[in-house]
Amino acid sequence: MFVTGRIFALGMLVAIWIFILVGMEMAKKAIPTFRKLAGLDALPEMVGRAAETGKPVHFTTGLGELNTMMASQLIAGLSVLSYVSELCAKAGVRIIYTVYQSQVMPIATELMKAAYTIAGKPEEFDADDQVRYMSGEQFAYATAVQGLAERERPAANIMIGPFYAESMLFAETFYRIGSIQLAGTARGYQIPFFAVVCDYLLIAEEIYAAGAYLSKDPILAGSIRGQDVGKLLALVMMIVGIILTALGSSALINLLKM
Amino acid sequence: MGKESKTIWDRLEDIPREVLYGILIITFIMPMLFPIGFPVPITPEVKRWYDTIDKLPNGSVIMMDFGYSGGGEPVLGPMAVAVYHHIFKRGGIKVVVMSTSIEGTLLFDKVMAEVNPAGYGKKYGVDYIHIGYIAGTESAMAAVGKSIRATTTTDYKGTPLDQYPIMQGVNEAKDFDLLICYTTGGDQSEGWVRQWYTTYQTPYLCCVLAMMVPTMLPYQKAGQIVSLTSGEQAGQMELLVHVPGRGIKSADVITMTHLLCIALVVVGNVAYFGKKFSGGKK
């Protein structure tokens, strides 16, 4: 019934699901609080700065593709795009979303249009101008975004999603033109580059919590609590594993191989 | 009120980008035109890579993934060339190449043009072969691991695989003795760990960009990768196989540019502290 070698992983998956679902249920009774994420709290400030300077906001979800492992980071980025679009619509700021994978265009168009409608300004949304497909090739996309930065000179640059080598290209270019920057990625390779250049940073799992954090939905916040219990479980297993291995036992290793 | 004049600390703390890039370009070009011949020590990871291939028994088969794009060619190409020189010189080893990058077949041709297998008496289809670009990254790796012929029936030129002697008895991950991956993308380097090492325990040699090494290190420390190197170490591999090429030529450039970066960092910090202690604005 179960694929050999993946039974323990399935057990862990189910356990973490249970933690998350229980966390969401418990949040209905008592709203959990979690630490401040400076980057996300700064979003209204970034949009406000764009409004004052009369310049647009640039948003990118990097090389996010819907049909790869990076889809989860892309979804996380789109959640933030929805929030930022509404902020921009209310403030009268033009937001430009540059697209890498053409599949994402209709999704982004719909969610930005909804954001403008909620802000009461549906007529101000121009899909052809504000949702721009650049290219499906990494460096063609990177240079297109750099060109956009030089021409449009956005006041704020928000980058949330999976980024590859172009991360430093974006960060430095937008830094040079004076944009305030928020970056977030779960790709460990690029976090150091963003950390060094950007004003605000979301590291790894913080981008996945962004949707819950920005929506202020207590039930979504409860899911983050459940995820943290999963982390605690991983920590306990690590400590038990260290002790068992030091004692010469391979019980935990054999369990993990099940 | 007139404009405050910039002190030496202000100027050193904020060197214009144009000056920085100008100095960098000169630092790149000079060692290429006038090689200095800095020593190039062999690091343990490159030596381990070399020994792993050297100790393969005759008749071994290597799966090699050209998983990098054109942008990564100047970095990873020299390493791929040096490793091929090693494999062909060593003899008795066959190589089946695939690409998880769409540009992989072009890059393979480029590497082969540089290696010149005919000089070693090696023939395409007998000693080495390229089974083509296979889309899907991890699903491609999983599919090839289960059955090459279920994934693709031809090589990258369109010729049926069964027409090539090298493919006799070679169809799944268990038929391979070693896996080598060159990539600029973490999806490939990590994917092979999950799809081949974890499932089949195939020994795995991985060559990535230098900036990817810290993130890939946990896999090496956990024993899932035998040797993790960066393309910048190609010069060391060339020294080991006694075939100098683009890698060793770049070694002087790498040293000089790293020294320049250290010098700029020191200058920046000296300026920062100089300004601070001379009572300037922070």
Add this chain to the structure above:
Amino acid sequence: MSMVFKRNIPIVLVFVTALLFIMEYFVTIPGIDFKSAVTTVNNWGIILTAFTLGFGAVNLFILHTRHISRRTKGQWPFSLWMLIVIVLFTVVGVSTGATSGQYTWLYSSSYFALSATVYSSLGFYMTSGIYRALRAKNVESGLLLIVGIIALAKNAPAVASGLPIIVPWEAWISAVPTTSAQRGIMIGAALGALALGIRTMIGRETGFLGKMTEAEKGG
């Protein structure tokens, strides 16, 4: 009705597809071929991508012909050039095939060379980034400075040869704090993705569908 199409159907599709992929990975049930179903869904994804490529191309044409017709300052010559290149690649690719010598030459002499060039420009950006960022303004940045210099020195072959003491230092930095931090990031990111996946599957995470307007809420 709008709610059904915009919310409920996508959520159901996400749930069913995710469950299928999970079952295929963990479970084997005699008589049920999960693998074929997953392959079929993957193929649908590929076909959808191919169709939306056309959508992207149309968007490019609309945007850039707009720039050309308005003679947007500093933009329109590049827009014109881009459209010419798109047409050239399309004509050559369709008429001679994507694996033909002509298309390969066009691709390798333009995009291939350009992408290597752009990738190489990263070195410049990194240098200016390092110069600006590695300043000992406080304890943390001082530590970053020290570690950065050790890493730079070790990766310069001649420096590592002349100052062998930094090699074990850098090895320890890589093996202990760096590896530990990367493992922590990996575990955290994996759990975060898992939680996002569950929220998406059960329809709680709908940020990617956009917020509901008043009309959709029925209010």
